[in-house]
């Protein structure tokens with residue numbers, strides 16, 4: 001599929017969360033229709049999209065109907081089941097490609113991928129048994145983090161191991177209610193704990209002609225493993241910034257990306273970079289681009305998958321994006337009084353603890 005997706009066409013989006021919602025809004029602004037596919041009825045994206053299919057990802061009838069009603073399809077989270085994506089891939093509808101998703105769905109594949117493109121990561125080993133874990137701890141040492149290879153997000157499926165004696169408890173906790181032998185190997189990875197000075201992320205877009213445009217590094221602070229704030233400009237040297245951008249560009253090139261990827265990285269005390277993970281979709285740490293840049297991550301993604309040229313992602317303001325989690329949503333009145341605060345609410349009614357309900361981006365004058 002190299003043809004341009006004409007204005008008025010329908011963009012299919014697998015997943016109905018806030019990323020799908022913001023993507024649908026960007027698509028609408030550009031004259032496209034959207035069709036959300038999501039198993040949850042009251043999902044944030046369906047409230048702002050043209051069409052909505054509420055069905056399980058494995059439902060072949062619903063998927064066939066969806067695929068006959070969209071001109072291109074993308075996804076807003078990386079844990080879409082492989083079969084679903086492959087079914088749409090056969091019809092040549094999916095951007096970015098399955099390859100990007102396949103790597104991002106598996107931490108072991110992801111780490112190997114970054115090694116292949118010459119980007120360092122924390123030391124790691126694939127783990128499929130307590131014996132392997134005990135053995136791996138002898139070379140990786142503690143502290144270390146045991147992570148499920150698949151389906152982890154926002155710190156879920158991760159256990160910090162402080163001493164080798166904690167190995168058994170950690171393994172039992174991670175494998176609770178799971179039959180490791182029935183799941184694709186490896187079940188987990190053990191990763192050395194990185195004493196980073198900052199966390200940054202780069203969002204890279206690549207279009208059908210192979211042109212790549214990266215947003216500058218953004219600095220991320222997590223609380224309880226969930227993104228709390230993203231700040232631009234990031235406090236990194238221009239050398240670190242160039243290295244980070246070069247890694248994201250190489251990753252985009254190597255997977256022949258048509259779309260966007262977010263690459264999360266640790267900056268070490270000497271300004272070195274270790275890649276943490278990547279996501280081939282819009283990313284929470286890219287929300288600042290909606291208000292502080294000439295273009296934003298969602299618009300870039302729509303441009304890329306529709307065969308349009310990318311925009312130059314220049315930043316015009318400094319910005320701090322803060323996530324509104326759970327009950328934070330009850331304290332938003334102050335944002336309405338501040339013209340520099342740009343508030344986004346995701347249309348979720350149940351303010352459960354830990355749930356991302358919205359975000360606010362506070363702009364200030366650009367300093368560098």
Ligand code: AMP
Pocket residue numbers: 122145152153154155156191192193194195199222225264276277
């Ligand atoms: P992840 O799900 O891998 O993105 O991890 C969520 C957060 O946990 C990261 O953004 C870091 O703040 C922290 N984290 C993950 N892996 C490591 C590591 N190897 N060393 C130190 N902190 C980590």
